[in-house]
Amino acid sequence: MSGWFWRTLGGVLLFLAGAVGVSVWQFSSYAPKDTPMPEDKAALAWFIDDYPTARRDFLMRAEALSRQLQGTRSIEVEVPSGRSTTDLFVDGLYIPAQGIEKRRLLVVTSGVHGVEGPTGSAVQRLFMHEFLTPERLVGPLADTGVLLLHTVNPYGFARHRRFTENNVDLNRNASVDDALYRTVNAGYPLVDSLINPQGPASTGSPGHRLFHLRSIAMIAQHGMPALRQAVLQGQYQVPQGIYFGGQRLEPQLQALGPMLASILDEYPLSMAIDLHTGYGERGTLxxxxxxxxxxxxxxxxxxxFAGQRIDWGSGDDFYTVTGDFAGWLGQLRSGGTHLPAVFEYGTMDSQKTLGSIKSLHITVLENQGVQHGYASPADEERIKRDYREMFYPSSPHWRTKVIKDSRAMFEAVLANWPRVGAQP
Structure with a gap:
C-alpha cells in the first residue's frame, strides 16, 4: 500500500513538474502574432528610430507648414537633464484657424511615453504631410486651429524608456493642482512585492521564471480587473516603482501649461488626440x-468618431488612470468643452490574460534593471530588447498597419469634425 502511495505521489509530482516546465517555456517564448499584410516601404519610411533624427524631421515639416499658412507659432521647451543625454526638447507647432472664426482646436500629441515616441512621431508627421494641407485648412477646416506637440517625453524617447529621467510616468503626472500627488492607490500594496523586486534584474531568477504563476495566484485571489487597476492606475508613494506619477508636475508640463492654456482658450471647443502604443490587441488601433x-x-x-468602435471602459480588460495628459489639457481651459481621445496601437495582445501578464513582466524587469542594475550584460541586452519591442515592434507588418489604420482614422475624423458642435 505504501509503495503504491509513493509511486502515485511521485507520478503526480512528476506530472506537476512537467506542467510547470511547459508553462514556463510557453511564457518565456510568448510572442503575439501579426496580421500578415504586404510590406509597404513608403509606410515604413515614416518610422525613425532615434530621437534627434525624428526631431529634425518634425521641425523641417513644421517650418514648411509655417511658410504655407498664416500666423503659425513654434513651441520649444527644453527639458533639463542631469545625465549624459542633452539637447532634449518638446517641440510644437500651432496653426491658428485660417478663417475668420476660431471655433475648434485639434491637438495631436506624441511621445508622452518616451519609448512610444517613434511610432507617435511617425503618425504625427504623416498627419502633417497628408492632412495639414492649405486646401483643407483654408477650405472645410477654416474654423479649426491645429496644435502639435512632438515628443512630450524626449528623455524617454532618447533612452528608450516609458518614463522621464525622474522615473515619472507623464500620463499619471498631469494635474492642475497638487492634490493628485497625495492620491493613494489602495490596491498598489497588494502587488508591490510582485512588480517592484529588489536586486539586479535577472531573467533566469526563480521569481522571474515563475512570474506568470505568481501573477495567476494573485489573480485567483483578487481578480484580474482589481489587479489590473491596482497596477496601471498610477501611484505616488513609491518613486522607484513602476507607474510612478511623481510628487509634483514634471518640468516640461510646468513650462507647457501656461502657453497651452492661452491657445486652448482661443477656441470654445478642443479635442486632443494622444498617440500611444502597447495596450490591446496586436495590430489594432x-x-x-x-x-x-x-x-x-x-x-x-x-x-x-462616428462609424468607429470606441472602447468606453465598460469591459473587464479596461482600466482608468489618474493624471492623464489628454484630460489635463482640458483642465487648462478656463471654459468651453474639451474632448480627450487616445489612439492606442496594440502590440502584445494585452487584452488577454497571458499577454497582460507578459507585458507586466517586461515592464517589471526593465524597471528593476534601471533601478538596481542587471545581473549580466546578456540580461541587460535581452531586457532592453524585449522592452523596446513591446512598445515599438520591429515587425514591418505591424508598422505598415499602423500607417494604414492611422491614415483611415484621420480621414474619417476630419470628415466628421465640422459636425462636432462648438459649445460656448
Whole structure:
C-alpha cells in the first residue's frame, strides 16, 4: 500500500513538474502574432528610430507648414537633464484657424511615453504631410486651429524608456493642482512585492521564471480587473516603482501649461488626440476613452468618431488612470468643452490574460534593471530588447498597419469634425 502511495505521489509530482516546465517555456517564448499584410516601404519610411533624427524631421515639416499658412507659432521647451543625454526638447507647432472664426482646436500629441515616441512621431508627421494641407485648412477646416506637440517625453524617447529621467510616468503626472500627488492607490500594496523586486534584474531568477504563476495566484485571489487597476492606475508613494506619477508636475508640463492654456482658450471647443502604443490587441488601433461625466463630451466624441468602435471602459480588460495628459489639457481651459481621445496601437495582445501578464513582466524587469542594475550584460541586452519591442515592434507588418489604420482614422475624423458642435 505504501509503495503504491509513493509511486502515485511521485507520478503526480512528476506530472506537476512537467506542467510547470511547459508553462514556463510557453511564457518565456510568448510572442503575439501579426496580421500578415504586404510590406509597404513608403509606410515604413515614416518610422525613425532615434530621437534627434525624428526631431529634425518634425521641425523641417513644421517650418514648411509655417511658410504655407498664416500666423503659425513654434513651441520649444527644453527639458533639463542631469545625465549624459542633452539637447532634449518638446517641440510644437500651432496653426491658428485660417478663417475668420476660431471655433475648434485639434491637438495631436506624441511621445508622452518616451519609448512610444517613434511610432507617435511617425503618425504625427504623416498627419502633417497628408492632412495639414492649405486646401483643407483654408477650405472645410477654416474654423479649426491645429496644435502639435512632438515628443512630450524626449528623455524617454532618447533612452528608450516609458518614463522621464525622474522615473515619472507623464500620463499619471498631469494635474492642475497638487492634490493628485497625495492620491493613494489602495490596491498598489497588494502587488508591490510582485512588480517592484529588489536586486539586479535577472531573467533566469526563480521569481522571474515563475512570474506568470505568481501573477495567476494573485489573480485567483483578487481578480484580474482589481489587479489590473491596482497596477496601471498610477501611484505616488513609491518613486522607484513602476507607474510612478511623481510628487509634483514634471518640468516640461510646468513650462507647457501656461502657453497651452492661452491657445486652448482661443477656441470654445478642443479635442486632443494622444498617440500611444502597447495596450490591446496586436495590430489594432484602439480608441480608448475614459467614460465622460459630461454628456456633451460623450456626444462630441461620438460625433467625431462616428462609424468607429470606441472602447468606453465598460469591459473587464479596461482600466482608468489618474493624471492623464489628454484630460489635463482640458483642465487648462478656463471654459468651453474639451474632448480627450487616445489612439492606442496594440502590440502584445494585452487584452488577454497571458499577454497582460507578459507585458507586466517586461515592464517589471526593465524597471528593476534601471533601478538596481542587471545581473549580466546578456540580461541587460535581452531586457532592453524585449522592452523596446513591446512598445515599438520591429515587425514591418505591424508598422505598415499602423500607417494604414492611422491614415483611415484621420480621414474619417476630419470628415466628421465640422459636425462636432462648438459649445460656448
Amino acid at each position: 484602439h480608441l480608448f476613452f475614459d467614460p465622460p461625466k459630461d454628456p456633451k463630451v460623450r456626444q462630441g466624441l461620438e460625433t467625431a
